Amino acid sequence: MERQRMGDLLAFLAVARERSFTKAAAQLGVSQSALSHTVRALEERLGVRLLTRTTRSVAPTSAGERLLAGVGPRFDEIDSELASLTALRDTPAGTIRITAGEHAMRSVIWPKLDGFLAAYPDIDVEVNLESRLADIVTERYDAGVRLGEQVAKDMVAVRIGPDWRMAVVGAPGYFAGRKPPRTPHDLTDHNCINLRLPTHGGLYAWEFEKDGQKLNVRVDGQLTTNSSAPNLLAALTGRGLACVPEEMAEPHIRSGELVRVLKPWCPSFVGYHLYYPSRRQNSPAFELLVDALRQK
Missing domain, CATH: 3.40.190.290 (D-Maltodextrin-Binding Protein; domain 2)
Structure with missing residues (x-):
């Protein structure tokens, strides 16, 4: 596959997952107009419409859903393999994305995260503060933080705060x-x-x-x-x-x-728990963060 076509697919995946050209453009570091042009070019090349656009929303068409389901996991596998290479470094590194509420961030996460960031300067942590209960798998978070009673049974749950x-x-x-x-x-x-x-x-x-x-x-x-x-x-x-x-x-x-x-x-x-998929292959950086946040 041509490198340009791979870039076009990544652009489509970003928009389809975020359901927003604005958010996807910010994630990819490009302008909205450039991103829109890239996705239209991909649609013209494939001969099918991949996204339904309105003034208020963006959603994949049936063809877009099929492409998202077929191609998305393969790119995720590539990302996972690249991330696993950080295990070969002498110093743990990588980016970890977490979704949590404002209260959990202020009362439980930040008091421990502050020292963690100082101890591991090559590890980047992105915490997205939101009150809703996000789907960490679909939205590609490494982990989420919820009260213990809200964690799904198919997730690994690690207590990080008291009752x-x-x-x-x-x-x-x-x-x-x-x-x-x-x-x-x-x-x-x-x-x-x-x-x-x-x-x-x-x-x-x-x-x-x-x-x-x-x-x-x-x-x-x-x-x-x-x-x-x-x-x-x-x-x-x-x-x-x-x-x-x-x-x-x-x-x-x-x-x-x-x-x-x-x-x-x-x-x-029941206090806050960090949770993540049980089938996830964890990087050394992620394991260090889990241990740092764990309720001792």
């Missing part, structure tokens, strides 16, 4: 003239800050448990975001009650900026 709890908090000013809730049922009388879950599009139901009794409460309020960080900020300004990770709220509780309620009702959750 943790949520905390329901509000500013002292918010409680002026209001009675603090004594049970989760009392939340119906409060202005609560909602959290939208990007994966399902629904609102997070606040989870409680006491004496073996589990209770999920759908709360109401003026403000909804898709991240715990702005919800905490809104609670600090007195906008309402927020349900956020305990470690995020603790400094503000200790300082008196926030008041915690319903603490006996807040259960523990």
